[in-house]
Amino acid sequence: MGNNYGYLPLFETKSPGRPFLIKLYVLTIFVAVCMIWVYRVRYLPVEGVLERWTWIGMFFAELWFSIYWFITHLVRWNPICRCTFKDRLSQRFEKDLPRVDIFVCTADPEMEPPIMVINTVLSMMAYDYPPEKLSVYLSDDGVSELTFYAMLEASRFSKYWLPFCKQFSVEPRSPEAYFHNEPLDDHKLYGDMKNWIKVTSKQDQVSEEIRKEHKGFSEWDFVSSRHDHQAIVQILIDGRDPLAMDNEAQRLPSLVYLSREKRPRYPHNVKARAMNALFSCIRVSSRISNGPINMNVDCDMYSNDSNSIRDALCFFMDEEKGHEIG
Ligand SMILES: O=c1ccn([C@@H]2O[C@H](COP(=O)(O)OP(=O)(O)O[C@H]3O[C@H](CO)[C@@H](O)[C@H](O)[C@H]3O)[C@@H](O)[C@H]2O)c(=O)[nH]1
Numbered sequence: 001m002g003n004n005y006g007y008l009p010l011f012e013t014k015s016p017g018r019p020f021l022i023k024l025y026v027l028t029i030f031v032a033v034c035m036i037w038v039y040r041v042r043y044l045p046v047e048g049v050l051e052r053w054t055w056i057g058m059f060f061a062e063l064w065f066s067i068y069w070f071i072t073h074l075v076r077w078n079p080i081c082r083c084t085f086k087d088r089l090s091q092r093f094e095k096d097l098p099r100v101d102i103f104v105c106t107a108d109p110e111m112e113p114p115i116m117v118i119n120t121v122l123s124m125m126a127y128d129y130p131p132e133k134l135s136v137y138l139s140d141d142g143v144s145e146l147t148f149y150a151m152l153e154a155s156r157f158s159k160y161w162l163p164f165c166k167q168f169s170v171e172p173r174s175p176e177a178y179f180h181n182e183p184l185d186d187h188k189l190y191g192d193m194k195n196w197i198k199v200t201s202k203q204d205q206v207s208e209e210i211r212k213e214h215k216g217f218s219e220w221d222f223v224s225s226r227h228d229h230q231a232i233v234q235i236l237i238d239g240r241d242p243l244a245m246d247n248e249a250q251r252l253p254s255l256v257y258l259s260r261e262k263r264p265r266y267p268h269n270v271k272a273r274a275m276n277a278l279f280s281c282i283r284v285s286s287r288i289s290n291g292p293i294n295m296n297v298d299c300d301m302y303s304n305d306s307n308s309i310r311d312a313l314c315f316f317m318d319e320e321k322g323h324e325i326g
Pocket residue numbers: 105106107108112139141269270271274297298299300
């Protein structure tokens with residue numbers, strides 16, 4: 001590492017070029033656009049104030065759209081693509097890969113149903129990355145007991161889902177997306193979990209039986225409202241604990257539920273403040289995993305490629321060109 005003798009890059013920048021016919025097509029439109037400008041300037045009406053100003057108005061509208069069109073095609077004229085070499089990343093850095101903290105944000109259990117949120121969370125937990133170096137945090141601005149319950153279910157389901165993904169190279173690793181076209185009866189575990197969450201969502205409160213399953217539910221005894229409550233941090237899976245294992249006896253990534261403190265009269269600045277609670281000096285993650293690489297996703301965006309972290313690290317960790325991009 002760091003020894004540039006026999007250095008092989010972790011990524012490559014290629015120019016696929018733009019086919020000649022597309023370039024020709026764009027050029028013909030460009031010539032046509034120029035002819036419209038010439039026409040507008042040459043045939044400006046000399047009589048009639050209204051006609052004259054309408055003509056000038058049309059000219060400026062066309063000018064504005066042509067500039068927009070021109071800029072759009074200028075940036076597409078010579079496209080480039082970047083390819084990563086994940087095998088080289090593994091060879092050089094597998095033992096020294098950095099810890100990665102992933103933050104998923106949610107804010108409203110009605111607009112962002114907990115089953116969707118945990119599908120995003122599960123797809124992040126299932127990244128192809130050393131589990132002891134991966135932590136997934138859910139920031140819940142809706143301070144919803146139901147979302148916490150769904151996270152508890154997800155922590156249990158992950159013990160089956162993660163080894164299943166690895167064994168069968170599942171893509172994408174969101175269970176809902178993967179089982180999309182298949183009857184849920186064939187995937188009983190996921191079907192059961194989904195049903196439980198659905199049934200619980202229909203009730204006003206999480207039942208007493210469920211509340212007994214985790215001490216974290218007691219936090220909700222002190223929640224006055226969505227805008228008035230203490231900070232809640234619950235570590236559902238502690239990846240630092242070597243005994244946190246899936247059902248194939250492999251280590252699991254950390255899974256943390258967080259709802260930042262909110263009090264009336266204090267602005268809570270939507271997602272931005274939630275990110276501060278996660279990232280800044282009072283950063284919750286710094287006390288748990290403190291990963292130098294952080295990633296943020298909205299709860300409605302599951303990962304559709306289990307190699308995304310490794311792809312990103314190829315850009316960050318390339319010894320010679322990494323600083324140009326990462
Ligand atoms: O008080 C809040 C409000 C929202 N969110 C979360 O922030 C994300 C984005 O909010 P949303 O209202 O869904 O905005 P979108 O237009 O879907 O999101 C785009 O626009 C946002 C604001 O420009 C960016 O922050 C997002 O990354 C980007 O995907 C969602 O996960 C929300 O759950 C919070 O965490 N706390």
